[in-house]
Amino acid sequence: MKKLILITLIYCILLIGCSKAGDTNSSDSTSTTSSTEESTSYSSTKVTLPSSTTNYNKGTQNLNFIASDLSYSKFISMGQLLFFSDSNNNNKLSVTSSSLSANYIQDENIHDIYDYSVESMTSIDNIIYFTNTSDNNSLYKLDYERKSINLVSSNYFSEISSSENDIIYINKAMGNTLGCYSTKNNTSIQLSSDKCGSFIVNGEYILYKNLDDNSSLYIIKKDGSGRRKLTTTGVDSFATFKNHILYINAEDNYLYSLDLTSETSKRIDLLNGTNLKHYDQTFYFISIEHSNHLYSFSIDDELNIIEKTPIINDAINNYYLTESGIFSKQGININKSYFTSYK
Numbered sequence: 001m002k003k004l005i006l007i008t009l010i011y012c013i014l015l016i017g018c019s020k021a022g023d024t025n026s027s028d029s030t031s032t033t034s035s036t037e038e039s040t041s042y043s044s045t046k047v048t049l050p051s052s053t054t055n056y057n058k059g060t061q062n063l064n065f066i067a068s069d070l071s072y073s074k075f076i077s078m079g080q081l082l083f084f085s086d087s088n089n090n091n092k093l094s095v096t097s098s099s100l101s102a103n104y105i106q107d108e109n110i111h112d113i114y115d116y117s118v119e120s121m122t123s124i125d126n127i128i129y130f131t132n133t134s135d136n137n138s139l140y141k142l143d144y145e146r147k148s149i150n151l152v153s154s155n156y157f158s159e160i161s162s163s164e165n166d167i168i169y170i171n172k173a174m175g176n177t178l179g180c181y182s183t184k185n186n187t188s189i190q191l192s193s194d195k196c197g198s199f200i201v202n203g204e205y206i207l208y209k210n211l212d213d214n215s216s217l218y219i220i221k222k223d224g225s226g227r228r229k230l231t232t233t234g235v236d237s238f239a240t241f242k243n244h245i246l247y248i249n250a251e252d253n254y255l256y257s258l259d260l261t262s263e264t265s266k267r268i269d270l271l272n273g274t275n276l277k278h279y280d281q282t283f284y285f286i287s288i289e290h291s292n293h294l295y296s297f298s299i300d301d302e303l304n305i306i307e308k309t310p311i312i313n314d315a316i317n318n319y320y321l322t323e324s325g326i327f328s329k330q331g332i333n334i335n336k337s338y339f340t341s342y343k
Contacts, residue, residue: 072159239278
């Protein structure tokens with residue numbers, strides 16, 4: 001009789017323990033689902049973190065960049081047409097000829113005006129993608145041939161650029177972090193949790209200024225892998241050159257090169273500039289010592305600056321490199337878009 005009572009008690013204890021374990025597992029599962037729903041509920045386009053954002057100690061040594069970098073722009077040349085954000089008309093999306101006869105865009109030569117205010121734009125497969133500031137910087141697209149404009153995503157897009165079928169952007173709604181939006185499957189990923197100051201795109205690679213790390217230069221792939229710190233000092237601006245990265249040091253505004261093979265940096269010129277950019281085989285910068293005039297230079301394989309040439313002999317606030325030429329904001333008339341052809 002005592003043995004029977006003892007067996008019965010043991011069975012009850014085991015049954016209660018199993019029941020509690022089942023309750024615990026059920027609670028954990030519910031908590032995970034709730035967390036996932038909360039993280040994606042802010043937007044109609046799902047944003048997820050990549051599967052890996054590992055800091056790699058190696059991996060950039062054999063990297064060779066393509067000829068030109070892409071950065072955010074307000075001007076896109078496409079064939080005989082120029083699409084631009086008209087700062088003289090509330091930044092409305094406008095279209096004119098890419099063959100400009102004057103040194104600025106003339107109102108009478110504008111073909112079409114759309115009632116969308118644009119912060120930045122890029123193009124993929126002859127489609128213009130743009131951020132609509134009238135709709136909380138949502139992403140829209142213009143099919144100019146069909147004269148149709150459609151909402152693409154209601155996420156917050158800023159300073160957009162592109163790589164193949166992907167749009168790289170800064171998401172200010174998520175702390176100014178980098179994002180990548182696929183135009184093929186309508187999904188976004190957050191590339192890292194770093195606060196991004198500015199970035200350029202070169203093929204599958206993104207170079208960006210990490211504001212969470214003293215404006216140091218970082219590199220990451222557009223799938224969120226290969227995140228890597230490249231400089232120990234802050235950078236003002238940067239561009240690619242073969243297996244090197246050229247950058248203007250934020251501390252002295254001199255030009256430096258980073259050799260990705262040896263992982264060493266060295267100063268190569270005392271140019272005293274800002275806003276370095278790269279198009280084809282030519283580099284451009286705003287010269288601080290020459291009253292913010294725009295200069296260009298070329299560079300040889302030994303990283304020697306061949307020639308620094310004045311391009312715009314007027315103070316400029318910003319400039320954009322396109323296939324047609326250079327568009328800039330000059331002097332006090334920041335609403336007029338000036339044009340300079342490549343020399």
